[in-house]
Amino acid sequence: MNKLLAILIVSIMALPAMAMVSAASPIPIVDNVSVTMPSNVYTGQSFTVYVNNSVGFSNYTTQAFFSGENLTGFSPTSTFENYGGSNPSASFSVTAPLAAQTIYIAVITSALYHGQYVNYSHTFAINVYNPITLRATITNSQAFAINNVVVSFVLNGNLYGTRTVNLSADSSQVVTLELLSSELGTGSYTLTVSVSNPLIKVNGGTQSSSVTFYNGTPPNYDWIYYVAAGVFIFMVILVLGSGRRPNRPSNPKWRR
DSSP states (O other): OHHHHHHHHHHHHHHHHHHHHHHHSOOOOOOOOEEEOOSEEETTOEEEEEEEOOTTOEEEEEEEEEEOSOOTTOBOSSOEEEEEETOOEEEEEEEOOSSOEEEEEEEEEEEEETTEEEEEEEEEEEEEEOEEEEEEEEEEOSSSOEEEEEEEEEETTEEEEEEEEEEOTTEEEEEEEEEEGGGSOSEEEEEEEEESOTTEEETTSSSEEEEEEEESOOOOOHHHHHHHHHHHHHHHHHHHHHTSOOOOOOOOOOOO
16 A cells, blocks of 8 residues: 555656646747749740748748759849748749750748747759740731730630730731740641731731641651552552463474
């Protein structure tokens, strides 16, 4: 009985100590950071990277580091740094390099929460492609200016994008629209460019103009010509063979 009582007393005395250790242990903090940026861009394209940290912290700091095989034409030219104070959000503008490649952007953030800094870091890959440029010449042959002309670019019957232009009297303007080659599958496409004003002409023709192009490496149909040549040679052989008379054996001469 005395031993049991002693064990109970020791256990009761140990409870506050255990509670104190538990209260002194660090509280896990998760800094939920969301980073938004495109995964595919074309050479020379400008885009924005958005970084949003968890709310309720302080001393927000955002850094971004960049790398790639050839960063010619890339912007920013140095490490991006933003000291946001109590603002959990940050953004920075990026211009893709002029060479097709894969670039990498490492985003690192930190924030202060109850005297403890929490951090986040992640590296993002962005594919840089050479663009496909769709272009058309828009002509205003009138003696007065025409503004707010909507130029529509349609690929295989689907509207891909529009441009709005202003044309002065008796003038022409080249309108372009860039798209990623990765957005189109390999194959044939029909581009139709049309304008919203019937007084405006496209490529010197009417209110719309169409052209067909092939994205990727066109298939090689040379084998068709080889097959045709083989069939022709075979037919020639048959014709020549049909013109020959077969050699028939002569009747034997019998001796008397």
